[in-house]
Amino acid sequence: MYRQRTMIQAMVIPVAVMMAIATFSGAPRAAYGSALYTLSDAGAYDLFTNHVDGYSLSVDKGMSVHMPYPGLCAVLEGEGRRIEIYKQDTRGVGKASYLNYSNRFLDNRADHRLEFSIRSKRLGKFNAAVIAWSRDKLARVAEDKNYYVCMELPGSPYVYTIFLKADTPVFEPEDYEYLARSFSVFKPGALPPSVEKTKPVDLEARDWNEETAEFYAAAFGPEAPLTWGFFEPRSNWLDYSRLEFYEETFGYEFPILLDYTHFQNKTGHTGLRQKLTLARDRGKVLELTLQTSDNGDEEGNMVYDVLNGEYDAFLKDYAEAVADSGCPVLFRLGNEMNGDWCAYSAYHTSKDTQIFIAFYRYVYGFFEAAGARNVIWVWNPNGRSYPDFKWNNELMYYPGDAYVDVVGLTAYNTGTYYQAVGERWQEFDELYDGLYSRYLRLFGQPLMITEFASASMGGDKEKWVADMFEHIRGMDMIKAAVWWNSRDYDGEGNVSRSYIVDETPELMDIFRKYLSAS
Secondary structure: OOOOOOOOOOOOOOHHHHHHOOOOOEOOOEOOOOOOEEEEEEOOEEEEEEOOOOEEEEEOOOOEEEEEEOOOEEEEEEOOEEEEEEEEEOOOOOHHHHHHHHOHHHHOOOOOEEEEEEEEEEEOOEEEEEEEEEOOOOOOOOOOOOEEEEEEEEOOOEEEEEEEEEOOOOOOHHHHHHHHHOOEEOOOOOOOOOEOOOOOOOHHHHOOOHHHHHHHHHHHOOOOOOEEEEEOOOOOOOOOHHHHHHHHHHOOOOOEEEEEEEOOOOOOOOOHHHHHHHHHHOOOEEEEEEEOOOOOOOOOOHHHHHHOOOOHHHHHHHHHHHHHHOOOEEEEEOOOOOEOOOOOOOOOOOOOHHHHHHHHHHHHHHHHHOOOOOEEEEEOOOOOOEOOOHHHOHHHHOOEHHHOOEEEEEOOEOOOOOHHHOOOOOOHHHHHHHHHHHHHHHOOOOEEEEEEOEOOOOOOHHHHHHHHHHHHHHOOOEEEEEEEOOEEEOOOOOEEEEOOOOOOHHHHHHHHHHHHOO
């Protein structure tokens, strides 16, 4: 769910699973050639030149180059090392805020060890800020790179971030300084090309059971109409009385029901089998969301615990429960991962998005081992990244085409309760038009709004909902939309955002009018 933003404003694992999470993500690919970059012999090093972002630097011999998102990130990989380079425009944020906000994960000293921090050191043409840290190796990640050095090179108005990861310590000056000392900036000579869409779902490779394949075709096929879903926290899908009231009132039966689950213990999920049985008996499909909990900085991050194998028994039981049900399940792991309110975001895990990809692929492996032929995988970033920095862009979290069956969109009109920190009223078209257009360019999988709603404070909620129903008709690649029927609360227990559908009789009438006609 969408939480308050505080920005300047989750047995023995098959070897194949461990190896799968060690490689660079199979992300949206650009059709690129030498116009994007050059890598040339420069004696002791190679010279990498990024023609899109306008910089060059010396890199280790024999590194491979990945530029799936030109203008977002350049990645170089060699034996035991990975270098990510970002050119961040800091206008409106400020260089100091960019540096400070990007490194708040270090407040978690249970997992992260600060090796050193240098506020300013002359490296070549730049007064660089250099920070180095480490963490323990993760038992379930092959060739884990757990030693980090990050160099921030201030330009105007940019900061160039050189992010070095390695599988052995890299904390001596000769291990990393050459990257910054050789860094040179020039006027870019190439425009970033359009990014090739991700591949459509390979239905034969998915090998779904008959019921799941039929559901996917009916709900997400090219000619599938828009389907509405619902989240009702008071029901928890063990009690359907509230849902029955809404369905009778609206004259519409919701086929998709959003449900949240967590890594509640290390042995198995209580109640999951009952939820799945009840949903199947009622002809419902659960959008089953699994999230890690926020243990706080003193206890350490649960994602690391998952990737150390501490929750293997839980994941085995969870995946087997889903597989045994046999009914179609929309499975959404770690949604809104590009939001700082999520404990599994890179904002909390060394600003290393590869950790999330490893986490996602690792959990995927349990479902494969359980023989789950009924799982439709939904990858779901937030509509806007918080922090809105390139290293935290949603594309950096993409796990690969083989792991994504549906791409989820999430954006809320949060209203103006937190106006003091920049919150404002946003109409549906303002939230979704740009997001929809961008996702159409990026993704070949079908789209769904996995959860959304409008708050009340700051505008006309009834008009917002009516406009939404009218506007979404023109977004024919959005195949499902799930209303989040609940409230957010502030730190004192007051309602800060009311997203419920029965707030006024007029609002109920609007939902009845449009849903009954669906």
